Amino acid sequence: MSSGNTINHRPVIRIQNIWKAFEGQQVLSGLNLDIYKGETVVVIGRSGCGKSVLLRHIAGLMSPDSGEIFFEDEEITKFNRKKLFKMRMHFGMLFQSSALFDSMTVGENVALALVRHSGFSMEKVNRIVLEKLELVGLADVTGKHPSELSGGMKKRVALARAVVMNPDVVLYDEPTTGLDPVMAGVINRLILSLQKELDITSIVVTHDIESAYRVGDKIAMLHDGKIVYEGTPAQVENTDNHLVRGFVTGQLGTEASM
Numbered sequence: 001m002s003s004g005n006t007i008n009h010r011p012v013i014r015i016q017n018i019w020k021a022f023e024g025q026q027v028l029s030g031l032n033l034d035i036y037k038g039e040t041v042v043v044i045g046r047s048g049c050g051k052s053v054l055l056r057h058i059a060g061l062m063s064p065d066s067g068e069i070f071f072e073d074e075e076i077t078k079f080n081r082k083k084l085f086k087m088r089m090h091f092g093m094l095f096q097s098s099a100l101f102d103s104m105t106v107g108e109n110v111a112l113a114l115v116r117h118s119g120f121s122m123e124k125v126n127r128i129v130l131e132k133l134e135l136v137g138l139a140d141v142t143g144k145h146p147s148e149l150s151g152g153m154k155k156r157v158a159l160a161r162a163v164v165m166n167p168d169v170v171l172y173d174e175p176t177t178g179l180d181p182v183m184a185g186v187i188n189r190l191i192l193s194l195q196k197e198l199d200i201t202s203i204v205v206t207h208d209i210e211s212a213y214r215v216g217d218k219i220a221m222l223h224d225g226k227i228v229y230e231g232t233p234a235q236v237e238n239t240d241n242h243l244v245r246g247f248v249t250g251q252l253g254t255e256a257s258m
Contacts, residue, residue: 011070012037012169013058013199018067019225028064029225037168039201040195042216044209044247049222051205052096055171057092058203058244060084078234089117090184092200094161096174098154100146100161106133106141112160118165132160135197136190156190163194170194172204176211186213202242209248213237221247 011034011055020028023207027050035041042052056062057069060076069077076087100109107129114125136156146154155175162170172191176184189212195202206212212219219242221229229236229244236244245251 008186010037011035012072013203014068014070015054015058015068016068018057018064018069019236020050020057020062020064027227028057030067031226032224033220033230034188035201035203037201038193038199039217040215042204042212042219043204043222043227044206044212044219045222046247047207049205050172051222054222055093055203055205057175058169059093059171060087060189062254064096084108089165090168092167092170094155094158094162094170094172094175096177098146098151098158098185100154100158102146104145106138106144106146106149106157107144109146109157110164112161115164129160130163132164133157135163136160137193144242150177150183155179155187159190159194163198166198167200169201169203172202172206174206174208176205176206176208184208184211185214187211191215 014036015031015033018028018031031054043054045051051221055063057064060079063077067077068075071087079087107126110129110132111125114120115130118125130139130142133142136159138153138156138160141149141153141157146157149157175187175191179187191202191204192215194200204215216233218230219233219236220227223243229239229241231239236248239245
């Protein structure tokens with residue numbers, strides 16, 4: 001379980017009764033969730049249940065059909081394009097596929113947001129890039145291309161890129177998917193260390209329950225478009241909630257919504 005930073009008693013993100021459907025298929029169905037500053041919230045649930053859709057709503061990349069999402073007490077669902085862009089500067093995101101640009105070096109990938117948005121000199125940009133790569137243990141791969149890296153190394157580079165602007169919130173989309181247990185452990189430890197080092201709020205979506213136990217201050221289960229359970233890792237381990245127990249043991253019935 002994450003030991004993390006001191007968690008403040010006010011939500012930095014409030015999600016209130018959001019609904020979202022695609023081509024008539026309901027994905028989010030009145031979902032509510034509060035995320036507090038400094039905590040790591042892990043959203044668990046079966047593949048296809050809407051976890052990544054939830055992340056994209058939090059980042060302002062999707063708009064709900066109805067409901068409200070607040071960041072720092074401002075309702076982002078009413079933001080225009082300019083305000084959304086400004087808000088996203090407070091967010092970093094680690095994509096499931098890492099989403100690195102193959103034509104760029106590692107250093108160029110990590111530097112991209114700084115080059116486009118910071119106004120810093122290239123000397124300062126390069127210094128920050130090296131600092132972030134050092135945080136993930138990859139200071140020696142700056143000049144390499146993604147094709148030269150292993151899957152775990154790509155994840156770490158993508159993580160350095162996600163935090164290069166010192167965001168307030170980092171969103172992790174299935175950060176350990178496709179990794180062997182050793183590298184998954186490395187990524188979990190990095191999530192914890194970056195939370196502490198950079199004083200960030202983290203939101204992790206995953207179906208990897210071991211990862212959820214390792215990094216989460218709070219675990220929330222998404223099922224049938226709603227958060228059906230919230231608790232600490234210890235509470236999740238000991239709950240008698242049949243949906244959570246079914247997911248944790250890998251025996252969630254086939255009747256569960258995908």
